[in-house]
Amino acid sequence: MDADLRTRFVEGMSRVAAAVTVVTTDGDAGRYGVTVSSMTSVSADTSKPSLLISVHHLSPACEAIRQNRRFCANVLSGNQSFVSDLFSGRLKHLNEDRFGAIAWHGGATGAPIIDNAVVSLDCELKTALLWGTHFIFIGEVEQIDLSAQRSPLVYANRGYRRAIPIAPDDHQPQRPENQLHIGFFITLGPQLVPTLVADFTRERPDVDIRLLEADHDDLVEQMRAGRIEAAITFGPVEEADLDVELISPPAPHVLVGTMHPLAARSSLRLADLAELPMIMLDYPSVRTATAALFKRNRLQPLVRLQSPSFAMVRGLVAQDLGYSIVPQPPQSRTGPDGKEILAIPLEEDFPEGAVVAIAQPADRRSQLAGDFLAKCRAAFGHVRQDKKIPVRPGPAG
Known part of the structure; x- marks a missing residue:
């Protein structure tokens, strides 16, 4: 095969979004x-789907x-990236007992159905065809489990994504003038939002504030869909159709428990950490930024x-189960159980750790959104008006 053609095919297919499915089987x-x-579905109109x-x-x-002649296609929900990593072999320490690490039950054919998957389709195998390096299996559905979860886990650009709502129709009623929709990166929300909202509502008690906490890519897409006017996230960011402003430069720190081997250090380098266990905040942008930091x-x-819970990450760190890297000094220096956490400066540059505001262009942005962003600048104590940061994407958490 033409090596360049194969390389371009693999790269092209990596950009195609697909639902993440764990296929299970059980039997002799x-x-x-x-x-x-x-x-993918083949047909809903044969004797069985x-x-x-x-x-x-x-x-x-x-x-x-x-050999078992059966399989179950479990389409994972947006909060089941752990299950995807488990059955893709990324969590090697759990390879010996993967099913012991998740909740599941047997289906009609006996194949395992994973609890809380968006949908599980339990099938009898009807056709198996080897094509190149892969077997194509076609099964007839014997049982379908639908959970309360409706948002699937999506994989694209070699990372996990989540489905986002379709933009509202243009003919729908305009948003009330006193309504403000603002987004925050998932870890920044708890640190910033309560004080900001309290200060803002004291000055503007008539304003109806709607808040969204999400990962970086979700915030950008929600803004493009017109569902939020501005967001505070991590950068550097290059989004040609949006305004980007630096709010606070990066200040990376390493979180460790008080009994961690490096707890006594006044600063750390990545070389001190690379062979020690790390605890990762499980969001696509965080994984991307962390990988870029280490690769450089x-x-x-x-x-x-x-x-995916920063509180959980802090709790695991406090128990000395590993370290974590954060782009800014954390407000809370304790785990959820009250155990102390140390924040040690990281010496390497981490441009992905800059706090940035992204917003609709000025002609599409309300005065309320501008006023709220001014509050955010003041909260970080770093005001830099109208500065763009034209550098590669790569937000952190």
Whole structure:
């Protein structure tokens, strides 16, 4: 095969968004599961609905599916990235007992159904075709489980994404003039929002403030969809269609527990950390920024635990289970249980840790949004009017 054609195909397909599915099987050949992005319906109008999955021929799950003659396609919800990582083999310390790390139950065929997946389709295998390096399996659906979760986990650009609502129709009623929609990166919200909202509402008690906490990419897309007017997130950022302003320069710190081997240090370098267990805040932008930080310094982090909850990350750090890197000094220096956490300055540059405001262009931005951004600047004590930061994307958490 033309090597360049293959490289461009792989890169092109990495940009195609797909729901994340864990395919499971159980039977005489054993219980297995594997994360796939290739799952699609075949027909809803045959004797039973049918769907197609594709599994690499060297995956242990592939041979098990062929022998067990059954599989369940579990489409993961937006908060199940841990399950995806588990069955993709990224969490190697759990490889021996993956099903012991999650909640599941048996389906009609006996294949495991993963609890809280958006939908689980339990199938009898009808067709298996080897094409190149992958087996194409077509199954007829015997049972369908629908959970209360409705938002699927999405994979695109080699990272997890989440589905976002469609922009409102132009003919819908205009937003009330006293309504303000503002977004915050998920870890900045608890630090900034209560004080900011309290100060702002004292001056403007008539304003109806609607708040959104989300990952960086979600904030950008929600702004483009017209659902928020401005957001505070991490950068550097290059978004040609939005205004970007530096609010606070990066000040990276390493969080460790009081009994951590490096707790006595006054500052740290990445080389001090690379071989020690890390606790990662589980958001796409955080993983991207952390990977960029280590790659620039020709190192790789040893991620031991991941959680989408910053409170959980702080709690695990406080228990001396690993370190975490934050782009700004944390307001809270304790875990949820009150145990002390130390914040030690990191010596390497971390441009992804700058706090930035992104907003609709001035001609599309309300006066309320401008006033609220002014409050944000004052909160960080770093006012820099009308400065753009034309550098590569890569927000951090």
